[in-house]
Amino acid sequence: MNIKNIISILSGLLMLVALTGCEGEKDLIIIDGNLPIKTSTLYMVGDATPNGWSLDAATALTPTDEDPLVFSWEGPLNVGEMKLCLATGSWDNPFIRPQNAGEEINKKGLTDETFKMHAGDPDDKWKVSEAGIYNLRFDLRNWTMSATYVREQDAPVIDPIVADALYIVGDFNGWNIDSPTQLEKKSDYIFVYEGPLTSGEMKACLTTGSWDASFIRPETNGCRIDRNGVESGNFVYSVNPDNKWKIEEPGIYRLTFDLQNWTIAAEYTGDFKPAPKLYMIGEATDGGWSWDAATVIEASSENENIFVWEGELGRGSFKASEEKDFGAPFYRPSTPD
Template identity: 30%
Template sequence: MKKYIYQILCSLFIGGAMVSCAEDYMETDKGHDTLTLTVNQQEIVLNEKNHTQEALTLSWTTGTNYGSGNRISYTLEIAKAGTDFARAYSVDLGTGTYQWTKKTEELNQFLNTQLGVGYAEKVSLEARITATVAGMEEKEQRATVALDVTTYQPVTPTLYLIGEAAPNGWSADQATPMERTDNGQFTWTGKLNTGVFKFITTLGEFLPSYNRDAAAGEELRLIYRTSGDEPDEPFTVSKEATYIVKVDLLDLTMTMTETENIGWRFEEFYIVGSFTGDNGWGFEALSKDAVQMNLFHYGAVIPWKADGDFKFTSVTDFGQSDAFFHPTEGNAPYTSTSVVLGGKDNKWQMKESECGKAYKVLFLTAKGKEKMLMRPFTPYEGLYLVGDATPNGWSIDNATPMAKSADSPYIFTWSGTLNTGEMKISCDKQSDWNGDWLMADKSGKAPTGEVETALFTSKTDAELKNMYPDTDLGSLDNKWNIQEAGSYRITIDQLKETISIVKQ
């Protein structure tokens, strides 16, 4: 009897083990899937107006690891059709990646720089994905897909005012630069004299230029001029005044709005309180925002000092009481956003339990829009370089990590080789690109090699967006432009929102 019981138990054990092994096999086996590669569109026509929209998505299945349980890594190649991938762009994507995407502008630039495709040109392409199983490298799996792409000619990244109405007259060498706010979009605020003006794209060169389209009548429309034989119609200023001039080269439109409200209300702005300065009540400067006029920033670890009081001011003189900003109530919590200039000497107040950690402050000083936003700041655990200038290109999943400083959780560094091209910094590697970012303070900015502003943006932070009444923070996509390949050291302070990109 004992013998039979023993045999039954063994059978049950072996059967259970077989089920367990089968389950393990199914977990690690990729289902003997055939590797396939698909594209979101077979025919893609790029348009710079859609430069931030996703244009190309290549997706592939896992392929098979032949039941081995070994990891599968992937290599993507893209080449002109008919070349048998002889001069292909190739990127190793590692494991766990099943998609490769490019936005419109990225794809347009990628095809030009990586495959030599001209602008405003149609090209037939082939993409190939290769799956390699670790330890079974001889069993490569491949899949291909074909597609056609039509590129566009990018508009100029620079634009200048020139003419007798412009500040520097007809000097092409000294033409007045406009600020680029987005692809094809420029703005300038300043005094225009009576007279005429137009726009040039390159300092020292009168052509090409953007002139008034005479056929548009009273409507302020632009026409692109590349030859001295073409009509040279300028815009006319009939009244000397301060104007906001906005140009959209993609729509070929121009607006000119007379204004009196120009410049920053305060050139300097300070926080002062029991915890500021070496011994308390020292004036600590806030920094100007890069894109929102009259918005100032402050970031610091707030120590506890008796009372925890603080307020804001545009001067460093306690005698000028009418220059101090106060909360609308005494002993207001730091979360109170309402402010008043002058009047009763109310102060914000930090509790001892609220101190000893980092905070970020934004103060909007625009007249009639004054408000203060102060929030605790938890540093991001990782910061990641993305862009064609970085080692892993525009792959958000495989973005290049920076290293956290051993001395501060707010400071990250990276040393390595950057290519020519663009880059920005992701705070969270959010796959839909709608996460949090540290960007250049201007689009296409070349690093200075010095400590400069790193503009923090969040696509989903409603409180932050409300501090930018004149700026669509969610649409900003400012990138640094690395103009010379080589070895660089990048240091970023996410609390102070500063960065240095230094060529070694």
């Protein structure tokens, strides 16, 4: 049997199968497009959402009564970004994202906008450009979402913040949350910092060691602090949005935080120039208390206001100064020993 005959027989068989299929499967449904996303859970994360970028505390949406694959949520959204996931616990999971990076959610709202879902890059997110109370609706059957602006957010309730300590962290101290700069407690609710601030951003916290805690922040991101003081004296105490003060002019400042009335005052008290180097002396150092044998600490190459030294320290005390002079100011711990 030659090859032409084989092809002819196969073609006839295929035609017969096709005709039989058309006769016996008249109700066959052809699915055009994405299959429904089958899940019983849906979460959103981002600095626009109530719980920020904490994947362990992601904000849950609720399945609707009419369709378990349509999820809804109503609540406050801040200015910032957001995306959604089916499960918490890993950033490697697929995320639900807008078709176009930075698609805005604002007072105009969105209606039946298509979305996509994938893991990895590009890390596209929705952008909330106007804060408010919103109603969100995600249709996982048809891969569409809608966002409706409901009203303005409620004004924050100002309850006095009881704290044993207050710290500031920012560009001026290298964003070191394990060792932020502690303020001096003047009374039950008044805390004061007086010292150098470099250009950059800053916020305040009650505890060390975690970025997931609530922070004291300006009401709007980028609130200026300069020679004229602080642009707006009110602050908020929240996990999100991640608003920060912006130090426009480096210098010596006096910052006063009032935790009872949720206000901040800033006073520019003088120019500040970074020290060329620091000198460390004390019985814990190799040179003891001798200025001639003082340990020199150089500024970091990444930040001229951060001084780094690594070496061996013995038992005993030490302190540091910008000058080799016992009458000069010293850098000391905020509490003895």
